[in-house]
Amino acid sequence: MTFEPERLGQSRSDLAEALRGQRKRAGKTQTWLARRCNMSQTKVSNIEGGKLTPSIVDVELILEALGADSPIAAEILSLARSANTEWQDHWSSRRRGLDKKQNELARLEAVSTEFRFFLLSMITGLLATPEYVRASIADVPGDQSKTIAKKLERQQVLYDDSKSFTFVLTEQAVRWPLLPPMAMAMQLDRLASVSRLPNVRLGVIPLSGHIPERPLNTFTLYDRRLATVETGTGALILRDHRDVTAYRTDFESYEQYALFGEDCLALLAEWSMIFTRPRQ
Template sequence: MTFEPERLGQSRSDLAEAMRTLRKRAGKTQTWLARRCTMSQTKISNIESGKLTPALVDVELILDALGSEGAEAEELLSLARTANTEWQDHWSSRRRGLDKKQNELARLEASSTEFRYFLLSAITGLLATPEYVRASLADVPGDQSKTVAKKLERQSILHDSSKSFTFILTEQAVRWPFLPPLAMAMQLDWLASVSRIPNVRLGVIPLSGHIPEMPLSTFTLYDRRLATVETGTGALILRDHRDVTAYREDFDRYESYAVFGDACRELLSEWAMIHTRQREY
């Protein structure tokens, strides 16, 4: 299936219409279908009206109940997969205001309990010093002080003991000289401090030894329900359980190459010292 970002929203309405048409052609009521699929009639109604995007497992249950198979079923499953994918481009986010994006992230974090971050090339806002946050927004026109404040405010969630966080950073993400040497050393010291928060596991993957993996993207996992994948121009929001499971499996493999605890902090201290020495020269 060709990926076309502009089709994602339309796919949701196409899916709703197709599901409604399929049921009516089978001569079944929403009540009958709801009972057969162990769903509420309201859920079936919301799926058919486009108010609710069904998970693939919901679509599979409905297709089975209505006896749909072959090419028709494959087409509906393809629509469902696309409908569960969202594209957020950077330009639209900037037009709306990046502070609004921070509000969206805060709501997502509030509704989730388990977080997994794989950081390939940069340090995420939850782990960033104020200097790093400001530098990450330096190319955005206008006053970004509100966005900086909200990014830093979101960091308080790391101290919520009802939530768990695992951060895996590559050595490249940690050591990329995004700030002047002294500021980078302070950023690495801050990572070491965050790694001591009880509900936070922070690990780094050193660029040494043999790593038979080739990660392509930074991604974040929210519980078992959603994955966000960063690209150079935006982010994919994936809700299909197969996509989320695939990224969870990737994360587990990358985690096996990471070092945590004291070993991690020793590396961070060593790398921070290198930045400090660079300043002296």
């Protein structure tokens, strides 16, 4: 299936219409379908009304219950995959205000308990110093003070011991000189400090040795239900369990190359000294 970002929103209504039509052609009621799929009638109604986006598993159960032919089932499952994918482009986010995006992330963090961050090229806001946060959005026009304040406010979630965090950063992400040397040294000290929190695992992948992997994007996993993938022009939000599982597998693969604990702290200290070393 061709990926068309502008079609993602429409695919949700298309999916609702397709499932509703398939049920009616089968001559079944919502109550009958709900009972066969072990769902509430309200859930079936919300799916068919486009108020609730069903998971791929939900759609598979519905199609099996209705005895959908293979070609029709394949088409509807394709719609379900698109409906479980959301595209957020940077330009729309900036027009709405980046502080609105911070509110969305805070709500997502509030309802999640297990977080995995793979950071390929930059340090995420949860780990950033105020100076790093400010520099990371320096190219956005206008007053960004509200966005900076909200980014820093979100860092409080790290101190909620009911949640667990695993951060895997490449050496490039840690050492990319977004700030002047002394400010970068302070940023590395911030990483070391956060790594000592009891509910945080922070590891770095040094650019040495043999790493037979080819990471392409920064991504974040929220529990087992959602993955966000950063690109140069926006972010994909993936809810299909196959996509989330694939990124979990990738994360576990990258994680095995990372150094944690005292080994991580030693590397951070070494790199911090490079930033503070007097230039000849």
